[in-house]
Amino acid sequence: MLLKYLNQLEVAVREAQCRPGADQYARCAECVVVLEDYLDGQVEPVRRRGREIMRKLIPSSVFSQLSQMSRPLSL
Numbered sequence: 001m002l003l004k005y006l007n008q009l010e011v012a013v014r015e016a017q018c019r020p021g022a023d024q025y026a027r028c029a030e031c032v033v034v035l036e037d038y039l040d041g042q043v044e045p046v047r048r049r050g051r052e053i054m055r056k057l058i059p060s061s062v063f064s065q066l067s068q069m070s071r072p073l074s075l
Helices: 002-018 022-040 044-057 060-067
Strands: none
Touching (some): 002 044
């Protein structure tokens, strides 16, 4: 499941970079929420590594847009 969620986030980030817009950023935020919820239920090493990978997948330009969304990100 972790790989699935990371892959979905990667695709959403690419879409947001290619076609920046509210819908694309909302999709990225949705992927982050799903991934964080999943990681919250995992053992610490998986949780830590998953968040490290997630941080690497989200460039600062996309992260700044996501930070303005309703749910704060804990990357």
